[in-house]
Amino acid sequence: MSDERSGFRSSDERAGFEITPEFERFNQKYDVFRRSWWDERVKSDKSALFYRTYREALESWRKADGFTQKDYALRNAAWHVSDIFTELKESEDRREGFTDAFTLQREVASERTEFESPEVAAREMKRVAKAFGASLVGITELDERWMYTSKFSDISLTEKPNDIPAGLDWVVVTAQQMDYDWIRTVPSALSGAATGLGYSHDALVVLSTAQYIRNLGYNAIASMNDSSLAVPYAIKAGLGEYSRLGLLITKEFGPRVRLGKIFTDLPLATDAPIRFGVKEFCDICRRCSDACPVKAISAGEPTTEVHNESNLRGVRKWSIDGERCFDYWVKQNSDCAICLRVCPYNKDFSRWWARAGRVLAGTPLRRLMLWLDKRLGFGERWKPREWWTRTG
Ligand code: SF4
Numbered sequence: 001m002s003d004e005r006s007g008f009r010s011s012d013e014r015a016g017f018e019i020t021p022e023f024e025r026f027n028q029k030y031d032v033f034r035r036s037w038w039d040e041r042v043k044s045d046k047s048a049l050f051y052r053t054y055r056e057a058l059e060s061w062r063k064a065d066g067f068t069q070k071d072y073a074l075r076n077a078a079w080h081v082s083d084i085f086t087e088l089k090e091s092e093d094r095r096e097g098f099t100d101a102f103t104l105q106r107e108v109a110s111e112r113t114e115f116e117s118p119e120v121a122a123r124e125m126k127r128v129a130k131a132f133g134a135s136l137v138g139i140t141e142l143d144e145r146w147m148y149t150s151k152f153s154d155i156s157l158t159e160k161p162n163d164i165p166a167g168l169d170w171v172v173v174t175a176q177q178m179d180y181d182w183i184r185t186v187p188s189a190l191s192g193a194a195t196g197l198g199y200s201h202d203a204l205v206v207l208s209t210a211q212y213i214r215n216l217g218y219n220a221i222a223s224m225n226d227s228s229l230a231v232p233y234a235i236k237a238g239l240g241e242y243s244r245l246g247l248l249i250t251k252e253f254g255p256r257v258r259l260g261k262i263f264t265d266l267p268l269a270t271d272a273p274i275r276f277g278v279k280e281f282c283d284i285c286r287r288c289s290d291a292c293p294v295k296a297i298s299a300g301e302p303t304t305e306v307h308n309e310s311n312l313r314g315v316r317k318w319s320i321d322g323e324r325c326f327d328y329w330v331k332q333n334s335d336c337a338i339c340l341r342v343c344p345y346n347k348d349f350s351r352w353w354a355r356a357g358r359v360l361a362g363t364p365l366r367r368l369m370l371w372l373d374k375r376l377g378f379g380e381r382w383k384p385r386e387w388w389t390r391t392g
């Protein structure tokens, strides 16, 4: 059941969404990264230089540990595959995967493979996406509220219609884990390799999975940061919970994931949202907001107040001040993820004690878990040079 006036849907409660009557769909033009190309409040010579350091021959680095030529070289190499896909259609005013959905696909097969049921089809899609390298896969229905009202081109600086065709009513959501050790070295250019490699893997997973569906005779469009918000879809698809730091927290990798989507008309059984105590833990934890060097993360309660036009309106939640966050990235000349590094959910969950801590975090003993986490030194920075010099 839904209340069209307020935008509320009955499934929102299970997902933890609190949508108010002031809800407005998001226009990609106001994403802080898009604003860094046209809005004088965000755009600067330094922001242009920031982007160039990722994509042009390296010219400047520092002696500081984590910001040497080798650190930048590795970061940019990790981004390389994703960048190639993104740049392939720039002459057509498309940056696929970031401002535009992928069109780098072969035609849809003329004959369709029929599936016994949506459940069977969903099971198969998850198996295939994981075989292509997805760390996590969930499925949900298309929800217009999370689709961008318009896209925005960083090249022509114009708004463009969102070109996901009608009728693609199912969304396969993928998550790629980011490297734990690299994230432990934040702030560093080296840690940016975790983000870059996450995107490069993501591009492979969504393109290949979409092509598989197309080869079966169904339409499928691969997507990364383009076309829609990703976190609400990931929550609805059961991949994790929303958190104070504004990102998805998964059970398997904490906040250390990059998200991808495949929009398709292949009927698929959908997943349900999961809860494992993140909201309750964030209520008592301030590790990310305390650690953020520019205080871009709220230390208060979830609210409908916004910092600026880069925030989604009409949803009660923790919101990040994207302007402050991006300004810090530009100043340090590499992306930051201090909030991810210090989060008690940022663990290597292949370790039994990390899994035990996660269970504890979901119980009334969560304050004990938080105290232990700090006491044992989790979240402290690992020296980047140790990553380069360790053996084995
Ligand atoms: S990425 Fe860095 S600057 Fe941005 S919110 Fe996280 S800690 Fe703050």
Ligand code: SF4
Pocket: 243, 244, 245, 281, 282, 283, 285, 286, 287, 288, 289, 339, 342, 343, 344, 345
């Ligand atoms: S650091 Fe603490 S408050 Fe911030 S997202 Fe992680 S668990 Fe939540």
